[in-house]
Amino acid sequence: MSNKKSPWIKSLLISVLILAGIGAGIGAVIVEPIVGREGVLIPPAGWLAGLAEICRKRGTLLIADEIFTGFGRTGRLFAVEHEGVRPDILCCGKALGGGLPIAAVIARRDLFRCWETSGEARHTATFLANPLACAAALAVLDVLHEEDLAARAGRLGEILGRRLATWPERFPAVEEVRGRGLLWGIQLRAAETAKKWMLAAWARGILILAGGPEGRVAQLVPPLKINEEQLEEAIRILEGSPAAGKP
Template structure:
């Protein structure tokens, strides 16, 4: 961080609450402009941006079509949830991408707001009120979302009643100490036990991330989401897939649930849906969405839901994903990127696990591969800072480096990123004395 940028941060922090993203604060950047996969700070230094606003940058910073559409919309009109070409465009573009069964969209502004709405929809549609969510999950910081979010409730008192939680299929750190595939998805059997022991018999929905983002891009094994689909049906409950992080192609398919051939009853979209403009959506069938109270007039609206600027953003993002085949591109580039990164595991001591789907990648760092002890935060920060010094900006979560390049990133940029990450981790392994494998 240059002296000028440090001074800028000090000025902001003298006026702003401190609870901002830790990785953003660690980076300490003051950004002047951004384009594609690159951000440039006020000192003229450019960085490959694999943080992407924590998974928001789907089609690239300042995509020309995006800038043109939003600039035109600002000049036309901004306020009101009236019908508009922008909204019709957004709805049609989403319909062209999403599974045919999910044919109704309700717009909101943030992921957490959409999570709350999706749960209200599930309660309306089932007449029941409990939600089953997963350890390690992240769904936002509003009441129900927070109750369904792991590890973020300390000091905040009792969570929203009616939210039950159970272990995710997090195989590198299986909470059941089981091993896939021999376990036969023991976590799903455990979820059955949780429901049997703890549910009051009123399960409305299973709320799941198809890849757990904040937990470090944890990819569940094949069959997990399908088994949850069956579990939901068994309990006459709905399956809600929180695709805020994964939706619209990030993991190589339009919805990440598709990797397990699952179509959820309700999908939540956010983050990349607006590529920087704050917009989210709840997507479900017409049949579900019309059930009261959710489907009654004004019962599921919000002040900014469906405003024209947000819809312009959605329209451009969804069209770009469709026209440029960005989901397939993410699958192909992500597979190559992962292969390249995986070559690190046998040669460096602090890489515990490398995982990912499409262009959502996690590199979990440990003190040593045998004990799998998470790398302490100070050491993680050292890796983060060294990466930044070499021109690569990443996201973190626990002891994991989380990488979210835009789906438009070039193969060269990814290659460069992989090389820098490899060198940095190898260098850091040596400097902290972690054992290098032969």
């Protein structure tokens, strides 16, 4: 479910037109397939694929930032898969470590060859390749594969999306709802209402992230291991919050 009416879409499309007209000379474009912390902003269908095609024709590297959306969050292993896009470089982290700090870069083989050395340290860090974090990451990847958590997030996301889609009409405080898989943003009309609503949810055991302009977007990012019964209970709690307004 995308945010077709959001005003940022116009700026997003203009940026692509500018890029298309510049021609060669741009080394790389970095993009989030879904903008997470700014309020779960989802580009229109075809936008990311169009951007990838422009980059390909211009010889510009496309770098996808999947730190927030990667590893099953949106119903696919990576969010770029919804558009059939294969970026030149993909950045990931967060969920990869299952709570432990770790990040990784995935890239085309020919790009990694640029980092080959004859002995000098071209890239290093004090805590690079921490063995505990790497062991956790391997375990996370095993569970993702064995339990098919990405597909599961997609199925649960359809259930959640159907329920949330009615909220703008049912609850006066809700302006717009948008999301994919188990990543959803509920945009409230007023920042103060959003704050009260999130505090009420926290008091009843539902943790919500504040995002978007003025913190008006309540972000629902449940664990991929959540079951349908738990998801339904969370929805009931959120719908029962006085701050959301009466249906």
